[in-house]
Amino acid sequence: MRIGRRSAAVRVPATSANLGPGFDAMGLALGLHDDLEVEAVAGGLEIEVSGEGAQDVPRTEDHLVVRALRIGLDHAGAPQVGVRLRTRNRIPHGRGMGSSAAAAVAGLLLARGLIADPEGLDDQAVLSLATAIEGHPDNAAPALLGGVTLSWMQQDVPRTVRLALAEGALDPIVLRPEATLSTAKARSLLPAEVPHADAAFTAGRAALLVHALATDPSLLLPATEDRLHQEQRAPGMPQSVELMRVLRSEGFPAVISGAGPTVLVLAGDHDRLSSLVRRVVDRPEQWRLARVGLDTTGAASAVVG
Secondary structure, eight states, rough: OOOOOOEEEEEEEEEEEEEOTTTTTTEEEEEEEEEEEEESSSOOEEEEEEEETTTTTTTSSSSHHHHHHHHHHHHHHHHEEEEEEEEEEOOOSSSSSSHHHHHHHHHEEEEEEEBBOOOGHHHHHHHHHHHHHSOSSTTTHHHHHEEEEEEEETTTTTEEOOOOOTTTTTOEEEEEEEOOHHHHHHTSSSSSSOOOHHHHHHHHHHHHHHHHHTTTTEEEEHHTTSSSGGGGGGGHHHHHHHHHHHHHHHTTOOEEEESOOOOOSSSOOHHHHHHHHHSSOOOOOGGEEEOOBOSOOEEEEEOOO
């Protein structure tokens, strides 16, 4: 495999995993995107970052997009190159909106854009490599494919399907606090074992969620109940979990987005939601509410030169 193009670009969406009971399995793509462009050069590494996380991400080979790009080139059997990377980040970091999965998918697709034969990095390869980087396919799958995805591991290979959605089933709104929470910290709060009754309850709700999304969105509130992970993570994000509880008591299908602390509302009246949030949280100025919508396209790559 050889490098066939000098530059490539990709737009990749934010994602929200779990959706309540679909822990480590379900996710959706949000209408909020990072834009990235890479140029293959003779040698060296140059990284230009603007937007979210610009002050925090490394400008070295440890940058996740660069790491994923190099993994993609290796997988395709293409030579490594010098890299000039430019990113415009809109996906918040450390808030449960899939920024690391977006970076992994973006790097792999940038590699695909550079190589002479894109089939050397087809979607299954990108999903497998991104899952190896991330540990789970729940964010990588919707980042790659868009829409709502259901993912699983089969003989150590990630598989995914896009779910068919009832018309108007989703109108995602995110409630993002200033505070951050690492995925590692969030996972450390989970118990090693759960009661059988809680596991059975959550499995039933996950099945109901598929039905609600595909057929009857009026069931989204009961379908997003969960007993495996959200309440267990409350010590790490008490305001987020309390806000989720209040919103649910008011009829909104609210869940913790991924590992948190962002709260995701799958659908509901925006103005009423905004008014309710202002009454509930102690410092509403520290929260950002945005109707981001559902991305139905997924990561889109384009040759730029």
